[in-house]
Amino acid sequence: MNEVPLTHILFLSTALFFIGMYGLFTRRNLITMLMSIELMLNSVNINFVAFNKYLFPDKLDGLFFSLFIITIAAAEAAVAIAIIINLYRSHQSIDVDDATEMKF
Amino acid sequence: MSSNIFILLRQELILSLLIFILLFIKIGKERGNESVLNLINGLLVVNLAVGLFGMSEGGIFNGMFTTNAFIVLEKNILNLALLIISMQSYAWLKNHKQLAEFYLLIFTSMLGMFFMISSGNLLMFYLGLEMSTIPLAAAANFDLAKRKSSEAAMKLILSSAFSSGILLMGISFLYGTTGTLSFDVLTAHITNNPMQIFAFILVVSGFAFKISAVPFHLWTADVYEGSPVAVTAFLSVVSKAAVLFTFTSILYKVFTPIATVWYSVLVVLSIATILIGNLFAIRQDNFKRFLAFSSIAQVGFILIGISGSAKAGSASLVYFVLIYVFSNLAAFGVVSVVSALAGKENISDFKGFYKTNPFLSWVLTIALFSLAGVPPTAGFFGKLFLMMAGAAKNNYGLIIFASLNMVVSFYYYLKVVKAIFMDENDAPIQKLSIPKITQLAMYICIAGIIITGLASLVYDYIYSLSIGI
């Protein structure tokens, strides 16, 4: 049985990572930006799992790490969304360009 | 083992205990803010005291959590800073509704830092890092009504999430190339191969973001400006210090094999940081923004010190941080009092400040001199020892650059002093009545600024504990 080589998976994760980054850079909507960040984190998860499965199958460090990442990401998202809601209260918008009061 | 836990983890445990107490206070019956604040400050004193006695060395959770005298010392310094901050934000929190939440957030983040500092494993380190960052983002938004506050929080949470994404990428590569997460094992596997260097750079960027080294610093000024002074102080002193401690220990412990690489990385970063920090600090009028950029420049100097990578390197770092706690917090203390009582946060508002508030003026002046590194304040010694540590590598170009930049930094610190003492102002800030406890905190800071430098035993003590490559 032939299985997918590691490089493919790494390629996938890298692609995912940069897609996320691209989203972060280009999208104006804060929620979307948050989602793009989630993409980046998930690509990292894929990395960990893949490495763990292919290279070091005897230990489970990678898996655990990805679990923790998911948890933390959730927490982060929660706080972020709270903040965004608050931002919406004060700015009446969740467009990132409206929140550029402080500069220079 | 079991008893051992309580000794090794005592600082973390007491902190968690405080958090619970706070929760109980919260759910318990309503009581006046003053009493709560006094209670908390009392507790913080206890918290600090617990750390002070009994050095203990060892690791638990098979090496995920390690501690030793040096780390305990670092944590104590952070505790001290926390205490001072809380004493200084008295005026601000006195009539704030959710002060309990404020402390909850701060303590949680503090706890995260403790774990980060004494992490012996990348996972633990990551957990600590996030645990220290996320609550801060919330805290940054603590002035719910203020527009700036929420903007600052947003910037902080987004960019920190992004940076942790980068950091995680780096960690994952490290894991991929070495197959382990624990520091001790990692060291053995680190070599010069590009993958690892790339991973290393990703990790460093994560750190650089937290300590706001150029070009990863851009969030700093905005967040500092937007968030409440207390939070800003916490960000600029405590969290920065915690990350620096971790950074150093990881560099010295884990990345020893590629020391030459990270030396040059540090040099590049420090040059950029000092330069940009100074150049931006010159123009600032908002006091918190000004302090933000000045602290960026300070980080540049710290990086030079770290790059010295001998025992003196980490010693001078911790020493400087201790001094930095006193000096920076003294400055922030004055700013917080002024902004809480007079609602002014601009340097130009401080013109003729000396006529109305001599005490605050002197505190601020001494603090600024210490930041600038003027003897006999401790800042002088702190900065000098950093540079000496850096000069150990005989890279005199760097030293010349740094010392000339010190002159630039003099300019903007003296500019503030000039505003306070020399500039005429028909409507200066009125006479402020400072809360006793805040005054006490300021006295502590001043005492620290004077004593830490001249009394050499402080440095010698730190040096005796410190670890180099």
Place this chain on the structure above:
Amino acid sequence: MNLSLLIILPLLTALLILLSKQLAQIRVIGLVGSIAQLGTASWLLKLYMDQRAAGNTATHLFETNAVWFKALNINYHIGIDGIALAMILLTSLIVVAGILVSWTMEKLSKEYFFLLVLLSMGAYGFFISLDLFTLFFFLEVAVIPKFLLIGIWGSGRKENSAMKLALMLMAGSALVFVGLMGIYYNTHTFDMVEIGKMGMSLGVQKFFFPFLFLGFGIFAALFPFHTWVPDGHASAPTAASMFLAGISMKLGGYGCLRMAALMPDAAHAYSWVIILLATIAIIYGAFATMMQTDLKYINAYSSISHCGFVILGIGMLNKTSINGAVIQMVSHGLMTALFFAAIGMIYSRTHTRMVAQLGGLLKAMPFISTVFVIAGLCSLGLPGFSGFVAEMTVFMGSWQNPDGVYRAATVISAASIVVTAVYILRATGRTIMGPISDEHALLSDASWNEKLAAGLLIIGILIIGLAPFLINQLIMPTTDFLMININKAITLK
């Protein structure tokens, strides 16, 4: 005796001043403190002379060597030789005079006296320290008080002057710091004595000497880094100008001298540069002075010219010239302090320093005018005053070097005495002599404190001027010690 007294005394005075309440108290404390310093210094002189007479030939006397930062091998190592002692005496004298002159200071008097005393403490510390780190520490201690003194109590564009002064001096100390690092990492100590014994490789010296010399040179108004001098002196309040020109510029000269003795090879290698700069400073400063219209600017620029002699003497690197440099430092300190005092007295009465607006003051205020003239005559090197002794010693010293360039430098520098005469006499002729304007005719003469201050300084000037063998006796042995080191370098070549 324990030299730390020289640091503790001012410190104590400063603290008492901080604690004291009303003006009279502050003044008295300040005065008593400064007089105590003077007493200590003179007592020190006596002890020193006794020691030497008793045949104690150690390079430094009254040494104390306490570990300060053990980890970094930084020691609190103090001790004095003849040159340092001369500087200490100078400082203590000027401090007393300065306190006396600023007797009537009303604005923020507490802070004012506090800073003055602090400044003096820095100077003492600088002169007695044998450990480069301590030296550097005190060097910088002395900077910030100047900034505040000028910025708060000054006149004219005081903020800018203060800022310029502080920044340029800080730049100087930054350079010094780089040099110190170089020394430290090549000898692993800051102790001047040990370094002197160890010596450094020529390459190291050649690389780091410029930093140190330039760094200290900025303090000593070395051309072209002298521009803080005119503005700073002109804006400063009287006492501050006295301290600035009388004490803190000497920190630079003293530092340069020490460095030259510490890195003799480099000093020899670069001596022509030093001499070139010094000569330019001398003649250029003199001509620039000729064009000034503000009394304080006149004196400030003339200080540039006079400090040029110090640098010249050091650059010539022979015993006589170095002697001359030291005497010139002391003499210039006293003379220029006296000059600033006189200018301050005039300014406080006429409220102008513009030569054009003054005249015939001799009629209204004979004492002050006499002081002014004496200062002037001293500065143009009249025999009987210290200036003559100093300048002649420098000339005779630099003339000892038969090389053409050095000869030319000597002659050009000597030519400056004519220019000096021109500007001094112009200033005197227009302010002291000539017809007096009506509103100045009724002004009062000096008060007791001013008389006392001027008297002290004049006595100092006369002692050196009339009995130079005394100060020679004090510094000669030390210069011999220095020369041993320096000549070693020559013989190496």
Place this chain on the structure above:
Amino acid sequence: MSNYLYILWIPLLPLATFVVLGLFGRKYFAKTAGIISTASLLTSTILSFVAAKQYFFVDGKVNGVYQKIIALKYTWLQFSPNVSIDMGVIVDPIAVMMLIVVTSVSLMVHVFSLGYMKGEERFATYYAFLSLFTFSMLGLILSVNIFQVYMFWELVGVSSFLLIGYYFNKPSAVAAAKKAFIVTRFADLGFLIGIMIMGFYGGTLDIGLLIQKLTSAQSPEFLSITSASFLGASMLTWGLTLIFMGGAGKSAMFPLHIWLPDAMEGPTPVSALIHAATMVVAGVYLVARLFPIFSMDETALNIVTYVGAFSALLAAIIACTQTDIKRVLAYSTMSQIGYMMFALGISKNGGENGLGFMASMFHLFTHAFFKSLLFLGAGSVIHMLHSNEMKDMGGLRKLMPITHAAFLIACLAIAGIPPFAGFFSKEEILTAAFHENKLIYGVALFTAALTSFYMFRLYFNIFWSKEAPAKAHSAVHDHAHNAGHNDDHKDAQDHGEGTWTMKLPLIILAACAVGVGFIPFSQFITSDGAALETHIDMVFSIAPVALSIIAILLSASFYKKENTKSDKAVAVFGGFYRAAYKKFYVDELYLFITKKIVFPLIGQPIAWADRNIVDGFILLLASTTAKISTAIKGLQSGKVQNYALYFFGGVLALSVLFIYIWK
């Protein structure tokens, strides 16, 4: 060798007077200052006469040669093992002679001033300065060390500055004082460098040693100083010439003479003391002091000779045209000093050929008396009329007989009419010149004639010509004093010829002007200390004496009665006269150099450059930093996305840097 230490008191007494009067004069001795200092100076005078007697007649002479005696010497400032400034007292013929001159003339002036300066507001200060000057002058005379000479040289200069500027609120006086000091200072620069050259090659600053080392043709010092050369001239020539430059400055030799006429702004007694008898001959004394060394170098001597001769002639010509009586006297002084100079210049060291030296000293001696007499006479005239201008004068002989007589004697003396003092000394000089250098002799002769002409022009203009001006008669009631006297209140009785204190000195000096010529000078003062046989050769003397008499008659015919002859003469000379009247435009030249070159072309640019270039550079640094900081503020755009972008950019940069470049 007996003890001459008491000579130390001669300078120290005036010094003490100076200190006392300077510190307490204004308060306590406002009136009595004059008496005090006169008394102390009288003591010094007596002492110096005692010294002279002891030296010349008792024990100065050892087997026919007057010895140089170092009465006292101690090291004042050590430069290097054998180069040092020593303070000391030398006793030798010229020193003792100068002692006599200085003390006695100074005494006369002190006495005269008692009346002349009476009621001055700064009476005490005046006497303090006089004493200071006397002290410095005496110190200069007694110097054993060339640097000691230089020091007192400077002190003399400054005291002259103070005295010229005595009327400090009179701008012209201040200007004159400044001029005098600065010009001499410039000369002193030469002196200083000369000293340094001598000290370097001679290896000592002690005059005795220096002479000893540099006069023996084989001594290593001599060889080195003659072998070393710069711009073609040997270092010896340079050294001596530069030293002579100093002397020329003090002695107002061309071209450094411009300060002397202006110096007449000072009180007249001061002019009599400083600018006639004592300070101005310091240059001559200096050359004489170092004469043995000078005699080793032909070039230097020639310079001395020709400068002296030219100055003598030039000054004489100018003197004929001036109308301010004090200026006339000033130029005559310059001319006479020129005489002394070239007399030295043509002299040889020792023996018969040393005649010039002796003559020069002799002339210095006699000149001191009659010239100070002239000045004091002029002083009493001015004191009466409050004017220096000839046109305000005339016919005063009846009003002030004593002054008149004294002045006449002095004129005859300076004109060299036997048997007055001037005759003898001038004869010696002319003789010497005749033997050594005919050109100089001619010049000297012509100058002598001119001298008698302008002196008598002066004399006649003051005391004869027109009737005494009304001003003179009304002077008794006249209280409008010339500037400086403005606020003094003399009482009527000291008008007219003034108090006895003013007449007495005139009489005494007149006596001297007659008498001192008969002193057998050559017995005492010669270049080598050994006596020298001289004789007045009647035949030789005919020419000069005749010339003088003719000149006198000429000026009598011009000026005795008011007439137009003089104007005709002026018309004849025309342009030359105007040039002479304008002092040959030397002043203008100096003004041009200073005002048009030094200040605008050197001073201004430097001052400008300092503000704009040197300081400008520093400011530029600051401003550029500020500019940059504003330029890059866009980095902090406030957009969180850009922040992330920069973040990533940083990551990329680092990676590229460390993975690909710095492998």
